[in-house]
Amino acid sequence: MLVNPPVEALGVGKCYTIYQRPADRLKQAVIPRLRRALGLAPRAYYHPFWALTDVSLQVERGQCLGVLGRNGSGKSTLLQILAGTLSPTTGQVRASGRVTAILELGAGFNPMFTGRENLQLTASIMGLSRRELEQRYEDIVAFADIGDFMEQPVWTYSSGMYVRLAFAVSACVEPEVFIVDEALAVGDVRFQAKCFRRLDDLLAKGCAVILVTHDPEQVTRHCTRALVLDGGEALMQGAPREAVNRYLDLMLGAEPEEPDVSPTSAPAASVCEALELRAGYNPEEYRWGNGQAEVLDVCLSSGSTGHSVNLEAGRPLRVEVWVRHHQAQPRPIYGLQIKTPDGVMVYADNSRDFSGGPLMRPAAAGEVVRAVFEMEQRLAQGDYLVSVGVSAEEQGEAVPLDRRYDALHLKIMGTRPRTYGLVDLSMQVRLEDYDTPPDDDD
Ligand SMILES: Nc1ncnc2c1ncn2[C@@H]1O[C@H](COP(=O)(O)OP(=O)(O)OP(=O)(O)O)[C@@H](O)[C@H]1O
Numbered sequence: 318m319l320v321n322p323p324v325e326a327l328g329v330g331k332c333y334t335i336y337q338r339p340a341d342r343l344k345q346a347v348i349p350r351l352r353r354a355l356g357l358a359p360r361a362y363y364h365p366f367w368a369l370t371d372v373s374l375q376v377e378r379g380q381c382l383g384v385l386g387r388n389g390s391g392k393s394t395l396l397q398i399l400a401g402t403l404s405p406t407t408g409q410v411r412a413s414g415r416v417t418a419i420l421e422l423g424a425g426f427n428p429m430f431t432g433r434e435n436l437q438l439t440a441s442i443m444g445l446s447r448r449e450l451e452q453r454y455e456d457i458v459a460f461a462d463i464g465d466f467m468e469q470p471v472w473t474y475s476s477g478m479y480v481r482l483a484f485a486v487s488a489c490v491e492p493e494v495f496i497v498d499e500a501l502a503v504g505d506v507r508f509q510a511k512c513f514r515r516l517d518d519l520l521a522k523g524c525a526v527i528l529v530t531h532d533p534e535q536v537t538r539h540c541t542r543a544l545v546l547d548g549g550e551a552l553m554q555g556a557p558r559e560a561v562n563r564y565l566d567l568m569l570g571a572e573p574e575e576p577d578v579s580p581t582s583a584p585a586a587s588v589c590e591a592l593e594l595r596a597g598y599n600p601e602e603y604r605w606g607n608g609q610a611e612v613l614d615v616c617l618s619s620g621s622t623g624h625s626v627n628l629e630a631g632r633p634l635r636v637e638v639w640v641r642h643h644q645a646q647p648r649p650i651y652g653l654q655i656k657t658p659d660g661v662m663v664y665a666d667n668s669r670d671f672s673g674g675p676l677m678r679p680a681a682a683g684e685v686v687r688a689v690f691e692m693e694q695r696l697a698q699g700d701y702l703v704s705v706g707v708s709a710e711e712q713g714e715a716v717p718l719d720r721r722y723d724a725l726h727l728k729i730m731g732t733r734p735r736t737y738g739l740v741d742l743s744m745q746v747r748l749e750d751y752d753t754p755p756d757d758d759d
Pocket residue numbers: 333334335366368386387388389390391392393394395
């Protein structure tokens with residue numbers, strides 16, 4: 318027997334009416350009626366704005382759909398429609414069973430009521446009997462773990478506390494459909510981990526989950542499918558890893574990569590373009606130097622494909638740097654640095670000091686040199702910034718010619734559950750029997 322999925326949407330669209338001036342809202346309320354009454358042609362004082370167009374989806378029992386997209390792409394609009402708090406302009410939504418939703422902050426609780434009163438209210442709206450609530454009360458309070466704040470009005474809560482209570486209530490009422498809009502982003506790391514354990518429990522019990530997040534890692538780890546929205550349209554729906562790559566391409570400005578159809582094809586010959594046009598280029602880079610040379614372009618790859626700023630953990634990293642020398646340099650040095658976004662240096666080396674060096678080759682005026690850095694790559698999954706530069710050695714000192722700090726964003730994609738820290742040292746673990754030594758007295 319075919320069972321309907323717990324939640325599905327068919328051709329859903331949402332059109333908002335935008336008024337340029339507050340007065341237009343009043344005009345729209347009054348004038349069209351007058352014009353109709355007078356037999357004049359209709360006139361509108363608003364612009365229609367489609368926040369969502371023609372989105373269809375299904376989420377089966379035990380499946381988690383991740384929704385990714387840039388700010389304003391329509392994620393919250395879609396989730397509100399699925400949760401039933403917003404009506405669609407076109408299409409239909411069907412959700413069966415108990416639907417709980419943690420929508421964007423501010424929705425849900427009455428700020429004047431205490432946490433406990435809100436809990437009771439929400440539980441009764443969810444259809445929980447007094448007895449059922451009594452049975453689960455301790456569980457919910459323990460999960461939220463906000464102590465005496467349960468007896469305080471919700472307006473006194475921090476955003477983290479608010480989400481703790483909202484998640485605890487929503488997850489503990491055993492929903493058939495659970496909708497979460499970015500709520501987990503405000504919780505601390507330990508609470509997030511606890512929420513994801515609870516989400517996994519709900520999925521195992523057959524709940525259908527829809528999760529909006531800006532964290533690609535959460536999608537690859539917890540979702541069975543993912544949807545990428547852009548400008549209100551479904552750009553793609555598919556396997557989490559593919560969706561994450563498409564989302565990162567959107568964020569980093571790359572065109573989708575053409576699949577490499579020929580298995581024997583050699584590594585794509587990279588060509589010098591303009592660094593400013595590369596995917597992952599950081600317009601906030603910090604650039605300085607005396608201008609005697611110029612870093613034209615930087616290409617990141619794992620050796621087998623063209624420029625890519627999304628690299629799988631453990632794949633070797635190849636960085637090509639094109640430098641034009643405007644002036645002859647007897648001893649130029651080409652260097653590279655990798656940092657975390659908050660500025661912690663992870664690695665730095667250059668053509669003079671590397672283990673196989675020094676590699677000193679004079680450059681003529683007008684010459685373009687390509688420095689190729691190839692390295693093993695043991696970075697832990699996460700975001701990094703790559704800096705490159707060229708200097709000239711003068712009396713043992715390195716004089717900066719062109720340094721481009723934090724010029725490219727590099728994303729290391731995890732292939733296994735999270736590692737902690739900045740490097741993945743691929744730890745192996747073994748447990749051995751240990752014979753307790755006999756007591757001295759024996
Ligand atoms: N009530 C409204 N009236 C008019 N426009 C709206 C309204 N609510 C949302 N929008 C517009 O609809 C578009 C989609 O908004 P939505 O909140 O769904 O985006 P989002 O993907 O959730 O963004 P974010 O990542 O910032 O949360 C935006 O351009 C937004 O300005």
